[in-house]
Amino acid sequence: MEHDIRERLDAFIKKKGLRKTSQRDEIVDIIFANDEHFTPDELFDRLRSAGSRASRATVYRTLSLLSEANLIHEIDLGDGQTTYDPNFIDRPTHNHLVCVDCGKVVEFEDDHLDLLNDCVTRRLGYRPVSQNLRIEAACEKLRNTGGCPDLLQARLNGKRLPNRKK
Amino acid sequence: MEHDIRERLDAFIKKKGLRKTSQRDEIVDIIFANDEHFTPDELFDRLRSAGSRASRATVYRTLSLLSEANLIHEIDLGDGQTTYDPNFIDRPTHNHLVCVDCGKVVEFEDDHLDLLNDCVTRRLGYRPVSQNLRIEAACEKLRNTGGCPDLLQARLNGKRLPNRKK
DNA sequence: CTGATTGCAAATGCTTTGCACGCCA
DNA sequence: TGGCGTGCAAAGCATTTGCAATCAG
Secondary structure (H helix, E strand, O other), X not given: OHHHHHHHHHXXXXXXXXXXXXXXXXXXXXXXXXXXXXXXXXXXXXXXXXXXXXXXXHHXXXXXXXXXXXXXXXXXXXXXXXXXXXXXXXXXXXXXXXEOOOOOEEEEOOHHXXXXXXXXXXXXXXXXXXXXXXXXXXXXXXXXXXXXXXXXXHXXXXXXXXXXXX | OHHHHHHHHHHHHHXXXXXXXXXHHHHHHHHOOOOOOEOHHHXXXXXXXXXXXXXXXXXXXXXXXXXXXXXXXXXXXXXXXOEEEOOOOOOOOOEEEEEOOOXXXXXXXXXXXXXXXXXXXXXXOEEEXXXXXXXXXXXXXXXXXXXXXXXXXXXXXXXXXXXXXX
């Protein structure tokens, strides 16, 4: 799988007349080492931890490149940060639900939703290109316990919560 | 209607122990003078044109206030700008479709979509709070003419188009 | 009076860019 | 060798904030 991604990147690079570099490889490897969303800054930290010397500028430039190549997607989690999602290769139409209390992100797919979006778009006289749905919601347990179970954990991690201002 | 909005603002201000000011009134008046989306900067320009002396800082502070009061909503049009929408009072669950060619924004409502979002959310074990859907699409005419009919107009207006980098 | 609000300018935070050097093809 | 890619530091931009003055209740 990761191998497949390297191939896709190489193909894109070749098609555009660009060049293969160690920084680009390192960045792709780190991104797809797991399926976590990330901000440019978080990615930069992961790179440093992994021993890569790639600069912030290169991180930003490479993220643009990978977006263009459709290997990652920019997503809007409502927290004012540019966040990237590496999971669109496996699930091209997935959406995101964000817990309003702890900021936990749940990915989900729904064929009915995809179909309905398609219909709505056509009815408006347009041809669908892409859809971006973010649901903000509170977990059921909140009603009983008065707090999202992941809330404390989120605070410890210093996560930015939705609805909080930049 | 506009009168109604002033009342809502006053109620919110009273409830929070805040104060009524001429700047806040001016800003609300300009925002709801039409139903257009706007960025903080565009709003600032409109204020200046209308003779208001409110500062940028006050514009930002008031936009936060109005968001909190639910009189306007921040929306994501995919162009990296913070955009505000004054139309959620009339249509609390509307969504946005953005033309990928000219950036034209179409607002639409769909009960099926709302219902489905609600179902999906509950199935995941959450209680719905809000939904944010943006559809990117190309108008049908594009296939024939090779260009969105509003494209030229958009370029003339210096609009930022979706997919274009900040 | 008292504290909320404003305007200004400085500070912030994220992202992009200019440039000289280095490296891939 | 040509020119794309990189790192660095500086520049850009949108937004926030500290502070003293002002104003509403």
